[in-house]
Amino acid sequence: MQGLALGLLGFMAVLFVVSFIFQDRLPWLAYVRAASEGGMVGALADWFAVTALFRHPLGLPIPHTNLIANKKDEIGEGLGSFIEENFLADDVVHNKLSEISGARMAGEWLRMPGHAERVSEMISGIALGALTVLDDQDVQELTESLVRRHVVDPDWGPLLGRATESFVTGGHHEALVELAAGRIEQWLVQHPQAFDKMLSSQLPQWVPSIVDRFVDQRIHAEAVRFVRRVAGEPDHPARAAITKFLEDLSRDLQHQESLQEQLEAFKHEVFNSPRIRTLAASTWQAARAALVEMLEDPQSELRQRMTVALQDFGRNLEADSTLQFKIDVWVMNVVEYLVSTYRHDLAQVVSDTVQRWDTQEAAEKIELQVGKDLQYIRINGTVIGSLAGLAIFAIAQLVIAPLAGV
Incomplete structure (x- = not known):
């Protein structure tokens, strides 16, 4: 030109x-x-x-x-101020965001072939980068700190007592009693020899073997009958005894200091055990290795499930207007907050960039x-x-x- x-x-x-x-x-x-x-x-x-x-x-x-060179800094400041006042103004950002439905467009984009796979690959790459950067010792120390702060340090007695009380009051323990009785009955029926041997070992040596077999068979039959009645009769005395035991236990856990001290001592003994710390470290290493392997393999079940989940999410976004509205409002609030908070900083990037030229x-x-x-x-x-x-x-x-x- x-x-x-x-x-x-x-x-x-x-x-x-x-x-x-x-x-x-x-x-x-x-x-x-x-x-x-x-x-x-x-x-x-x-x-x-x-x-x-x-x-x-x-x-x-x-x-x-040579005006541009002489007025470079002033031009940068003016350009930054112009962008801040005209492009990042609250009403401009709000009107622009209200004109578009980002959620619906995102749903349409995710539903198109290949796009969900690209997002899945991007997420996998980010996760792999994070897993690669993370140091095992740092993760272990952070996990231990969080567990100790939120799990170990709080007293367990009152919390377990209230949980047990709520569990018993709601009658939720009845299902566990029925399940336990059913499993015991099944074991007794399937392993009579083990039960008989356990009883026979307690009888004197001079008792004849025929008596042993009679006693074993009789007690075995009574045991099967007992657990069957416990499982099938809601008003069985054994179930009432179990309920009473749990009620007393919940009350003692909340108010009996000696029981609370025993529980706290047991808790600290378990969590301070070197074996537990070694187990936690090995568990993290095994979990990270498994995650890295699945994230690196595009055909892994994790990657496939991630892709399917993104496709389903895209279909839901495209079809559900209520979900679109909620996400659009949430995005609008987040963007408006970020713009209003960092408007000057964003404009300053332009000014600083021009000034560095x-x-x-x-x-x-x-x-x-x-x-x-x-x-x-x-x-x-x-x-x-x-x-x-x-x-x-x-x-x-x-x-x-x-x-x-x-």
């Missing part, structure tokens, strides 16, 4: 020379001379104006030239962005100057000269 503008200036200069030489022989060339002369003036004037923005014309330190670099960057359009100013100046020169000379010849008697 600079070459085009310069070529047009050269063309006007050639026209001026030719018309100036031959205007005495061909009077009409005076009009061409006036047009070319005005075109050269307009081209030179606009060349000076455009060049003065980015550098000193012809390298001469003329005042009020080298002065010549800044001028070149801006010239590359708008320079093409600025060259049109030089071209238009050449054309307008030619027309103006022609018009002025024509008026002078047709109006002023006759009046002056020339």
Whole structure:
């Protein structure tokens, strides 16, 4: 574009020379001379104006030239303020966000083939990066600190007592009693020899074997009958005894200091055990290795389930207008809060970036962005100057000269 503008200036200069030489022989060339002369003036004037923005014309330190380099910092501050006041204003952000349904568009995008897989791959990459950066010792110390603060340090007695009391009051223990009785009955039926051997070992050696078998069979049958009745009769005395035991236990856990102290001592003994800490460390290492393996494999069950979950979420977003509205409102509130809180910081990024630029670099960057359009100013100046020169000379010849008697 600079070459085009310069070529047009050269063309006007050639026209001026030719018309100036031959205007005495061909009077009409005076009009061409006036047009070319005005075109050269307009081209030179606009060349000076455009060049003065980015550098000193012809390298001469003329005042009020090389404006971009001299005013770089002020331009950066003004640009940052302009963005802050006009693009990051509360009403502008709110109106823009209210015009779009980001949730619906996200749902449509996730539902399209391949997009859920891309999101799954991105999430897996982030998770892999986090797992790679995390140090085992740091994770163990953090986990131990959190567990100790929220699990070990609080007293367990009152908490377990209240939980047991609520559990018994709601009758939830009845199902466990039935389950336990059923499992015991099943074991007794399937393993009579083990039960018989357990009883026979307690009888004296002088008791005959036939008596042993009779006692074993009799007690085994009674045991099966007993647990069967416990499981099938809600009012069985054994169930009432269990309920009473749990009620007493819940009360003692809440109010009996000796039981609470025993529980606390047992808790600290367990959690301070080196075996427990070693088990926790090995558990984390095994879990991390398994996670890394599944995240690295695109065909792993974890990655496949993640992709399916994202596709389902996309379908729900696209179809459920209520869910769309809730997510859009949540996103709008978050964005508006972030913009209102960090508006100045965001605009300051622009100002700081421009200020860090080298002065010549800044001028070149801006010239590359708008320079093409600025060259049109030089071209238009050449054309307008030619027309103006022609018009002025024509008026002078047709109006002023006759009046002056020339």
